[in-house]
Amino acid sequence: MKTTAKRKPVARIQDFTPAEQRSARAERVSVFEAEPYGWIARSEASGARAVARVYHLFRDPETRELACTCADSIFRGHSEPGFECKHVAAVLKFIGRQYLRDEYDPRRQQQQQRARVA
Numbered sequence: 661m662k663t664t665a666k667r668k669p670v671a672r673i674q675d676f677t678p679a680e681q682r683s684a685r686a687e688r689v690s691v692f693e694a695e696p697y698g699w700i701a702r703s704e705a706s707g708a709r710a711v712a713r714v715y716h717l718f719r720d721p722e723t724r725e726l727a728c729t730c731a732d733s734i735f736r737g738h739s740e741p742g743f744e745c746k747h748v749a750a751v752l753k754f755i756g757r758q759y760l761r762d763e764y765d766p767r768r769q770q771q772q773q774r775a776r777v778a
């Protein structure tokens with residue numbers, strides 16, 4: 661008798677929070693550094709008639725948080741505190757990877773922790 665391989669339980673997208681869903685969709689966003697500053701997030705749309713959309717992101721000088729020029733960010737960002745569009749999520753991931761690769765220094769972190777305690 662042949663046994664069929666048991667299918668792995670797959671987590672459906674509905675099982676995730678809205679923030680996690682946006683984070684998952686962020687996988688389809690490509691990020692580049694913009695000139696003279698900021699970042700470019702390019703949404704890779706799928707389907708025959710899909711058009712790739714490009715947004716410019718920058719750090720808001722007042723809030724020190726990432727600001728995106730997409731409609732989601734402009735319309736929902738003001739009404740939902742802590743709202744993050746998929747471009748912001750993708751750029752944060754990009755910056756995080758870059759920081760870990762190029763700038764993270766465990767000794768500096770230790771010094772900063774000591775300075776905070778003192």
Ligand SMILES: [Zn+2]
Pocket residue numbers: 715728729730731732733745746747748
């Ligand atoms: Zn956005």
